[in-house]
Amino acid sequence: MKSFYITTAIDYVNGSPHLGHAYEKVLTDVIARFRRQMGDKVHFLTGVDEHGQKVQASAKKKGIPPQQFCDEVSQEFRALLPKLNITNDDFIRTTEARHKAVVRAVLQQLFDKGEIYKAEYRGFYSTRQEQFLQEKDRLPDGSWPEIFGEVTEIVESNYFFKLKQYQAWLVEFYEKNPDFIFPAFRQKQVVEFLKEPLNDLCISRPRERLEWGIPLPFDEGYVTYVWFDALLNYYSAVADRPEIWREARHVIGKDILVPPHAVYWPIMLHAAGLPLPRGIIAHGWWLQRGAKMSKSTGNALNPLDLVAEFGADAFRYFLIREMNVGQDSDFTREQFLVRYNSELANNLGNLVNRTLNMTTRFAAGTLPAADATVEDDLEKNLRALWAKTRDEIVPLCEGYQFHTALERTMVFLTETNAYIEKRAPWKLGKSAELRDQVLLRTALATMAEALRLAVAALQHVTPAAAEKINAVLGYAPGNDWRGELEWGTRLNGRKVEAALVLFPRPAPPEKAPAPAKS
RNA sequence: GCCAGAGUAGCUCAGUGGUAGAGCAGAGGACUCAUAAGCCUUUGGUCGCCGGUUCAAUCCCGGCCUCUGGCACCA
Numbered sequence A: 001m002k003s004f005y006i007t008t009a010i011d012y013v014n015g016s017p018h019l020g021h022a023y024e025k026v027l028t029d030v031i032a033r034f035r036r037q038m039g040d041k042v043h044f045l046t047g048v049d050e051h052g053q054k055v056q057a058s059a060k061k062k063g064i065p066p067q068q069f070c071d072e073v074s075q076e077f078r079a080l081l082p083k084l085n086i087t088n089d090d091f092i093r094t095t096e097a098r099h100k101a102v103v104r105a106v107l108q109q110l111f112d113k114g115e116i117y118k119a120e121y122r123g124f125y126s127t128r129q130e131q132f133l134q135e136k137d138r139l140p141d142g143s144w145p146e147i148f149g150e151v152t153e154i155v156e157s158n159y160f161f162k163l164k165q166y167q168a169w170l171v172e173f174y175e176k177n178p179d180f181i182f183p184a185f186r187q188k189q190v191v192e193f194l195k196e197p198l199n200d201l202c203i204s205r206p207r208e209r210l211e212w213g214i215p216l217p218f219d220e221g222y223v224t225y226v227w228f229d230a231l232l233n234y235y236s237a238v239a240d241r242p243e244i245w246r247e248a249r250h251v252i253g254k255d256i257l258v259p260p261h262a263v264y265w266p267i268m269l270h271a272a273g274l275p276l277p278r279g280i281i282a283h284g285w286w287l288q289r290g291a292k293m294s295k296s297t298g299n300a301l302n303p304l305d306l307v308a309e310f311g312a313d314a315f316r317y318f319l320i321r322e323m324n325v326g327q328d329s330d331f332t333r334e335q336f337l338v339r340y341n342s343e344l345a346n347n348l349g350n351l352v353n354r355t356l357n358m359t360t361r362f363a364a365g366t367l368p369a370a371d372a373t374v375e376d377d378l379e380k381n382l383r384a385l386w387a388k389t390r391d392e393i394v395p396l397c398e399g400y401q402f403h404t405a406l407e408r409t410m411v412f413l414t415e416t417n418a419y420i421e422k423r424a425p426w427k428l429g430k431s432a433e434l435r436d437q438v439l440l441r442t443a444l445a446t447m448a449e450a451l452r453l454a455v456a457a458l459q460h461v462t463p464a465a466a467e468k469i470n471a472v473l474g475y476a477p478g479n480d481w482r483g484e485l486e487w488g489t490r491l492n493g494r495k496v497e498a499a500l501v502l503f504p505r506p507a508p509p510e511k512a513p514a515p516a517k518s
Numbered sequence B: 001g002c003c004a005g006a007g008u009a010g011c012u013c014a015g016u017g018g019u020a021g022a023g024c025a026g027a028g029g030a031c032u033c034a035u036a037a038g039c040c041u042u043u044g045g046u047c048g049c050c051g052g053u054u055c056a057a058u059c060c061c062g063g064c065c066u067c068u069g070g071c072a073c074c075a
Helices: A019-037 A053-062 A066-083 A097-112 A164-176 A184-193 A226-231 A254-271 A303-310 A312-322 A333-363 A377-398 A402-423 A434-458 A463-472
Strands: A003-008 A041-049 A090-093 A116-126 A131-133 A151-161 A204-206 A219-224 A248-253 A279-283 A286-288
Touching: A003 A019, A019 A041, A019 A066, A019 A248, A019 A279, A019 A286, A019 A312, A041 A066, A041 A226, A053 A066, A066 A090, A066 A303, A090 A097, A097 A116, A097 A226, A151 A204, A151 A219, A164 A184, A164 A254, A184 A254, A219 A226, A226 A254, A248 A254, A254 A279, A303 A312, A303 A333, A312 A333, A312 A402, A312 A463, A333 A402, A333 A434, A333 A463, A377 A402, A377 A434, A402 A434, A434 A463
Parallel strands: A003 A041, A003 A248, A041 A090, A248 A279
Antiparallel strands: A116 A131, A116 A151, A204 A219
């Protein structure tokens, strides 16, 4: 069984989860579920980043120890996962002993190899913000912005990682692995970036300035700064299972691709003699009217509100249907409702209900067998469309084009609805003719089988709905997903439920929407 | 400034060297198994601008304009 290890970025606990966090979890979960369906042995990791200046400051502000602060905020992020139906196998916190031990071991190893050295860092320091400033922080007239307060030039000793000496190696690596980063245009950006010379990387902070971090094993007067702490979580979680680590893929936001994940991380691993991940998937951002969604601009949507209102499946479906992985996308409640109503409620949900209803009404609730002797173009065309759809969606999903795969599945559902109109079982049901009765049974079997197949194609995106639909069809899918995608007779003789309203239409906009029960 | 992405119907986007496509929204119709759902038909576009190549360009080339993002210690 092929191993597949996938990670999300770890979230910084100095704030509450928002849509961006939720999207990354959902996208990674969809990939993880898809790979499981394809037969891979998946290991799915997510977690939180808990060290650093901001956490230390926030804890101090609340008058509680940093660890307690982390415990509280981490719980918020952790609680998000089951609500989104995320199937992560592990959840790592950078304050855990297993992580700290690996970080210290890697740092010590690199130090022993001479990859880390101590040097003086000279720069402009803002006491108020407790950070070094960059030249680009200056105002056009050369002065420092008001928020930094008093700025003084100071000299500080720190430890540096020899990043620069691996630049040529990294350039060559990207030449040899043109598909390392998805989407491809992001890798081009990285290659462009690497045309400028790199500097060595400052990886420490003196304890007087930053207490809340992992102490350097070779100098306890310093803690390690973000890179060797946060990035290493991917490895520290599976450090004892190299067969998993070798198949790592990282899902991250485009904002942390360059330089952290595309430059620092490969070089860190290479310097430490560790295998590199298989690839990086850099997703885009959700925007609102073209502006990045963030807390500071006051337009952040609380994802849990939508999940509570419409259910995790509808939320997951929208995120995956609407976003072309790697691109940015707009998020509006209006657009959400368009997708929800037209695709989930009307196209899929209504098909479920009418199938159940007709089976109950015209076949006493037991799905009949199709009769091949009466099948004509209507059935053959639908089957042919399914074969085409199935052949398309598997490679689309393998290439992270989930939005297109969903679109193809919707086309198939639309054609299934159209098939029903053309066959009109409600007319056949009123006829006593033998041929009409055979056609009726064929129609019922065909629509149910089409529904089962579409649901199989959707199940990594809308797992709860898939389970529910299979249940009302009296069906329990097997473990061989590829086999489940074959048009067949699996539903023959199944006893179905009389009705199921999935994705109920929300109340008109004037009134408050009714709470959804998925 | 440099690099990248994008400019196609009201909205979101596909697309190809040879009379412009889909979904949604809008309009009309027939039907009734169904979540007033589904189905059929339909209105709607000088494919950012200017040149060039070509028998022929939205798609190729050059130039220009506009929007978005990235440009190192910031998660």
